[in-house]
Amino acid sequence: MFDLELTDAHLATMRPDGAGYGVVRDGAIGIRDGQIAWVGPRSERPRSAQTRETLRCGGRWLLPGFVDCHTHAVYAGNRAGEFERRLHGATYADIAREGGGINATVRATRAAGEDELVAQSRPRVAALLAEGVTTLEVKSGYGLDTANEMKMLRAARQLAVALPVTVRTTLLAAHALPPEFAGRADDYIDYVCRDTIPAVAAAGIADAVDAFCETIGFTPAQVRRVFAAARAYGLEVKLHADQLSDLGGAALAAEFGALSADHLEYTNEEGVAAMAASGTAAVILPGAFYFLNETRKPPIALFRKYGVPMALATDCNPGTSPLTSLLLTMNMAATLFGLSVAECLAGVTRNAAQALGLAGETGSLTAGKRADIAIWDVSRPAELVYRIGFNPLHRRIFGGAMDDARRSMR
């Protein structure tokens, strides 16, 4: 018995064992108890199966619900004023001197209550959902003290109560140096390891720990201490690595068995080989590359050569990637970095699920996985990557429940 059956549809299953899209023409999906119970060609549907409700999809394409595996979508305020000033010639240094940049977001986020943070962040998450996202990662990193980092993580989890989406939370206390620790980065890392990580682990409000390993962030030695503390508390790790310079971040992430290393513009072959050996996914973030007008591209050919799974994400954040569209992210990855359509779609489905440690639960249309499905009004999957500024989502199904993304999620 199926609770819901989707029929008269083409499927791009994105199943992990298949190459490309895993296409099933004229397929059907049977859903029971929120999970995919059966998937395949309609002609092979089990004859004995009964169904409570049938949705005819009119020849549309069904794909797994999208997974945005790297966001900073919870924050207060925005930096549109700084953006405008930079276009009139102000530099990042000018803005930082006046207390702008990330410090402005930290001040606004610290000042906001938890409910206010949820209210300000909700439209960003709703915009992602309206393009077929069913799973989302949210990082902290604008609180930069234990209480405010915990407030951000709780706000992120509240969004999963308010909206039909799975949210994974990542503690990013090692994002930037808070003003009260100016010139004392090692002391701040001590504080993160001795106070923040234990408190967050005890509260059970983070799935992973991340850090910003960069000349303008934290050193590899400091990141190593954060990761050792995270591991001691049983938390997964991820890393902002090699975005602006090659500090060996990819290899460091791999050494700790990280779920993912993210950005990776400056990663060298040794780092890619280490990621392949540790099963660490590469998260490519073309939105920040575009917004910062960068020129150094991530080593896509090396990821292919070593078989490192590539995921794509918005990196939604107020400073370097104010982006809430995975459709546009895919177009950027294809246009700027030369990813194929199949690589783009795998990057927002099965590989993104892997980057969150959720490969067994979502990211492909496979029996036994959660029924997270997006129904698209397109003639072929490539339209999802080819179009710019056009959202052909027809319907979204989250955990077996149908919603009309555009109507219900403001």
Ligand SMILES: [Zn+2]
């Ligand atoms: Zn980021």
